[in-house]
Amino acid sequence: GDKKEDAGKGTDGGTTDGGTTTNEETNTEQEEDGFSISVENEGTAIEGGTLMVAMQKDEPFQGIFSYALYEDAYDADLMDFASNSIFKSDGDFLLTDEGIASFELTEGEPNIVTIKIREGVKWSDGEPLKIEDLMLPYNIIGHKDYTGVRYNSFFRNIVGAEEYHDGTADTISGLNKIDETTLELQIKEVSPGLFSGGDGILTYAEPSHILSDVPVAELVEHDAIRKNPVTLGAFVIDRVVPGESVQFKANENYWKGKPKLDGVIVKVVPSASIAKALEAGEYDVSLSFGSSKYVEIENLTNIDVLAVPELYYSYLGFKVGKWDTETKEVATDLENSKMGDVNLRQAMAYALNVEEVTEVFYDGLRERANAIVPPVFSSFHDASIEGYKYDPDKANQLLDDAGFVDVDGDGIREDKEGKPLEIKFATMSGDDVAEQISAFWLQNWKEIGLNVVYTDGRTIEFNSFYDKVEADDPNIDIFMAAWGVGTNPSPSGIYAHTAAYNFSRYTSENLQTVLSNIDSNKSFDATYRAEQFAAFEKEIAEVAPVVPMMYRLELTPVNKRVKNWSVEYGNTTITNLELVELVADAPVK
Amino acid sequence: MSFMQINDLKVHYPIRGGFFNTIVDNVYAVDGISMEFEKGKAYGLVGESGCGKSTTGKSIIGLEKISAGSIIYEGENVTNKRRDRTSAYNRDIQMIFQDSHSSMNPRKRVQDILAEPIRNFLKLTPQEESRRISELLAIVGMPEDAKLKYPHEFSGGQKQRLGIARAIATNPKLIIADEPVSALDLSVQAQVLNFMKDIQDEYGLSYLFISHDLGVVKHMCDYISIMYKGRFVESGTKYDIYENPQHIYTKRLLSAIPDITPNGREDRKLERIEVERNYQVEHKQYFDENGRVYNLSPISDTHFVAATSSALKGGN
């Protein structure tokens, strides 16, 4: 997903990946910075009961309850309760065979993925799950009338997908039903990403007995998606108040058995009221809780706050090149870029007092990022990298040495030629906290004598920001942004020389090799892949075209009435909802 | 010899309506009247409210657009030149307004009010100007110190005198007086009327005196025109009108004026009723099928009546 700089509202732009919602299960992790990853509340469970869930969000949700069609992460969060996922994934986000389906890869030309489903699994309306239900999502996304973003390079990796999309074929040739429980998928290229649900494999089913007659163009508005989708999950949507709330009831036909709860109600709660609502005991669980709200709930006695590191990092980017629209490649030009001097970049990174910001504004819920791969991916994250710890002296030193000195004595450094140096800084506008932090960065740089000013004199609204950054606006020298990384840790999408989203426009031969290695089939070997990741992280850390700023924790406040709840990757309660129990008739106040 | 002739003057106001707000009809506020003005004479214009008296006055002085007809001033056609603000015509024709209070800018001092025509029409030095203002004040019998005051500090009669002073500042030939005294009390009215007569004699002014008060008109004017629905029903010397009214409308109007004596009021009432009955009966003969007043036709050198000849005979 593309978690943008946390606006403190917990409302980021649309998150669009199929991976975040897959099922995971691994062993317990340690406590994260003093937060637990699961709670167990004593007491005897009541019969049934309704779980009240708050979804922190300042706008109405979109309400597209289809894995193939939804675009907004919030819809995915809602669908967790009525999930159509067929795979379960573990703590490393790798697909396991504990779910409804399992798969096997046979390498070759093309590569063959064989997917098998359990027998006896039923949709919530009692219809049995069929192979056609697994094929339907492919046929939807590949269809020419499909208008979403999922028809992408990964999808085109499926043999015959393009022909089907262009209308030259009636079916996707690489998609074949072998028997009533087996599906065969042919893909052109295979990478380690396959095992976390990439390379074109889809991890969900759609009810073909309901949807196959509906034209693809009309699907998105169809009641079977908007109002009463059938599901394979523990719950089924009972009633929807568009944009506001969803009432789920237990799915009688759930393959793991009927859930213990009678139902779940999920309501959109604006960021302003979330803390108050939790305090008042209106909700049992809060989803997408904004970390800057933590201060407001930290002293509440009726809730526990669970935390798990998020697939996210924010970063400071330096423009060191341009996007060549002809070749569709990154053209790095360190020589002629204002930010071309590595000392300047490093100095600017050392100047930022990230530690103070994380402490003051985020109560330690964020931490300074040392490397470009978040620590969630424990096998790939290189903890040994020092990163750019706040060190203004070092920053000054670097600048002095590199020749950025104050020649006219106004306290502001000039460039190496002695000409005034003004660095234009683009950052997204956000809530109070975000604005304060931006102002704080400017101040930090001023302290080392750098004259950094906002592009256009103010923080830039989200849309314009990406417009300008993507267009290599000459008014942007440096920028602050964030990436929400998918469950597939491959950095190619944003660091490859062919990636339009490589916003700092940095590439090098070494980098190109490392990146292709990461996604090669040699990388099925985990150690090899880890080495390549380390090389990637190292290069970025040294050249500093991009400096990681912060990692963050995702918080989940849980009311004391909930018997147990876990946010542990691979073992989240969200994937075991049938087990949830309550110990009181109403949330504890 | 008349110095100014008005020929078949018409002022029509469009009535807009219909789907596209187009002109669907006209208000015939003034609908073809002719007059001549001689030096030193006063002309009265009498009629019911809304008959077009003020419109006549305003159109002559240039405040209303003339729809048809012409104004010949000293042999020159000035119909369309009236709106050239500083022309000789505008200097020579002046106006006194009904509401003396609202005809003076409440934020200007008397000296500025009086100076306005002087500055616009006569190019005088400041000294001359101030002398002229003092002179004017003296003419209308107001003390010097009035110069520095504001209009609201004067009584109605005094204000009307200031209005007159302003009107005569440029030595005009004709003054159009639109109900100059109808807002005033009897005693004050007398002051103003006396005064207007005085300066008329002194400067040889002509007046177009608009009023609905027949007593005042009779007192002031040499010639009187009776107006009805934008047209003249009768026109003549005041003796013609008062002693020998011909048009049924004139008669009705005259009979309605109360006499200032209670003696014989019962008889007057009977007479009134008689005239009114006559009016209802003969009404048709004096207006054409559209209710429009006929053209004036002379019955003596000075006396004109708008009626068919048969009506005139019958009326007599």
Place this chain on the structure above:
Amino acid sequence: MVKEKDNKKEQEIVSAPPTGFQVIWREFLKDKVAMFSLIVMVVTIFGVFIASLFFDPAEVMKVSLRNKYAPPSSTHWLGADIGGSDILGQLIIGAKNSLLIAIAITLITGITGIFIGLACGYFGGWIDNMFMRIIDFFITLPSLMIIIVFITIVPKYTVFTFILIISIFGWTGIARLIRSKSLSESRRDYVNASKTLGTNDFVIIFKEVMPNISSILIVEATLSFAGNIGIETGLTYLGFGLPPSTPSLGTLVAYANNPLVMSTYWWVWLPAALFILILMLSINYVGQALRRAADAKQRLG
């Protein structure tokens, strides 16, 4: 004549036009609340401008994280906001900005409105028709929305552009009012008199008609000034206000959106909210007193 002289003597005392300063002053003397408001208004406005000389915007807006939500103290008289910036300084500079914005908007819309309104009312005819159609159009525009769209469009959004954008939509009301006043004023005989006395139209409009509706102008200006003070706050709340680096009352007040700030860190938003409230209230009372003074029927004194 002798007696008349005596009368005049007595009248000398009130030798001022009927809507002069005496009248206004008398109105204030009569109305304690208005008088008090006048004092409050004058003191706050001047106070803000004078006090703002003692604050350096860069210094005020300095982020000092250790002072996050510092309560009022001797260093920060009114405490500090989330970034540890001094509230008092922001309040003063923000108030100054808001006042300047309000003044600028009032001036721009006022002058445009007056010109157009006077011309329409005086000349009537096609000029009037044309402008009235335009005004009708503007009035039915969903202005708040269009302002928001506008704000998202302008590339360099500053106080200046803000003023312009708001002004585009602000002049119509004034123009309409002035037009109706100018219309009735232009039908008065003194205008007719001036026309017959050879004065040209522009002199009549600006030297005769305008001074006579000046009392309305002042009243309207005052009241619209009051309205304009708050104009920025709402937009700021919606996220379309001035850039956050510009101290503004709107930013301060908008902090109240967070219930925690509303209840616990009240010093962040309350002073600004009170400031706006008090200023607008006092201007309103002053405006109403002026309005009464302008209308002989309603005068108290």
Place this chain on the structure above:
Amino acid sequence: MWKTVVRRVVIMIPQLFILSLLIFIMAKNMPGDPFTGKITPETDPARIEELRELNGLNDPWYQQYVRWMGNAFQGEFGNSYTYKVKVSTLIGERAMNTFWLSLLTAVMLYAIAVPLGVLAGRFHNSWFDRGVVLYSFISFAIPTFVLALILLYFFGYQLSLFPTTGSVDVREAPGTAGYYMSKIYHMILPAFTAAVLGTTGIIQYLRTEVVDAKSMDYVRTARAKGVPARKVYSKHIFRNSLLPVAAFIGFTITGLLGGSIFIETIFAYPGMGHLFIQSISSRDYSVITALVMLYGFLALLGSLLSDIIMSIVDPRIRIE
């Protein structure tokens, strides 16, 4: 009268046309587009470009405009880029919410403003009057959202008397009495807030209107007839003073619709105003343009409605 109505409607057409052109150009000039928000490491820039092309966003604006107008004439305002539904469906849903909210607001507004204004006028210069004036000034002076936030805080959060978000409880089945009760319950606080904020104008207008009416000649006539004071007020003064206020209902309602932006944002009430703000940030062009058009249309409709009401209630206009 029908003639006037038809004429007004005819005049509306060019107005709406100009508005549409204006808003269309403005919308297209906003930085970013609906697909800017889709940028993630996993989305394919090529696919996004393809979608832009597919949606005609790369065409010159006038082509887009003509296409849009063409569709608009057929009642088609395109699809929401965010919600993936027909704009008409989306706005229809929200507009109903806003409509009911505005209606309740209007009811409360008049329920508050009319008695206050009328009584203040009747007891002119009394303490009550001064209180009302102060109240109306304060409701004018207080920034819209501050009052909303304060009310929300006290009645919503502190006292928990009213819901703080949403338009209806999902547990109530649509169509049941409980459902409608829940809808009303959710509207009370926002409607009350909006009503309080909207009272200023009406109160002041009514008050002066009543004060003026008191000295009218026809009131004197009524008193001279021996009509008791109470009746003089109810039959003559109030009726005559309320007339212009009644005539403004149309404008008031459009005003409320416009003001809904704040109220709906603060109370997280899914109405048109809320949708608008959201569409602005997601660059949902089709929704933005359609909404502005709708608001413009409603404003025109409001003024038309006012004219019609005026001509119905005022015999001077009714009978020409």
Place this chain on the structure above:
Amino acid sequence: MKTSEELLVIKDLHTGFRIKDTYFDAVDGVSLTLRKNEILAIVGESGCGKSTLATSIIGLHDHNKTRVQGEILFKNKNLAKLSEEEFNDVRGMDIGMIFQDPLSALNPLMRIGEQIEEALIYHTKLTKEARVARVFELLAQVGIPNPQRVARQFPHQLSGGMRQRVIIAIAISCKPQIIIADEPTTALDVTIQAQILDLLKDLQAETGSGIILITHDLGVVAEVADRVAVMYAGQIIEEAPVEELFNNPKHPYTRSLFNSIPQMNSDGKKLNVIEGIVPSLLKLPRQGCRFSPRISWIPESAHEKDPVLHEVAPNHFVRCTCYKEFYFKGEEGGRA
């Protein structure tokens, strides 16, 4: 005249307006008697207190700003002391009032019929049908053709003369014993004025009620009045039957007025002028003959200190004996 016919007796009435915390009497010691079957005209120039007198009688003054002292005796009640409720029984029922401006005096939103009916609702026990019938009857009585239709119309649909008739119909709806008409014809054209005056006179002849007719037009007085009281500066300065007053005016003010009427001297000679102006309420001379400042040529000694009404001829009263010294200063208009 027989005292038994006295309808209304006003004794030493003072009506003052509060201006800056002091009361200024606009009506200053007026005593008057209205008898059955007569039209009593009150004349005087603008601001002399005529309307104030009328509103005091019918109690329509602003009670917060106005002080009414003295006696207004009607049916053994002192109207000056009545409470608002008590007055409501008198107003419309026993005393009807006719106002000057026929357009503004009618409620623009009510049908003519309703407006006439209103008085009947509060003063009679008639049924709805009876009231409606009475409304038609009244409209017919004031000479309105087609009452049924007019009753359903609104004021703006009627001409000025018609409206004034409607107002008269309202005033006479409950057959009041007294009708007060405050300048009922000033806003009308002469022809219509004549009709209205005739109507008033006819009505009075029919009903036998007493009418107080307030006007500044001596012509109107001459046409309809039985008795005339001339007011100047809040006081009655002369009172007499109409012929007596017109044929033999005594007070210098009355005589000056007559001499300033243009109609009286149609040969274009100079009109008589009364110098000075009517003093404003705040500047009323409170002692001596109030007209004395405007006739400077009459020696101060000729004025009484506290002038009272002297009966100079039967039923002819004049305030101040200065009339004996009166002659016109000017040559032209002199009639003395």
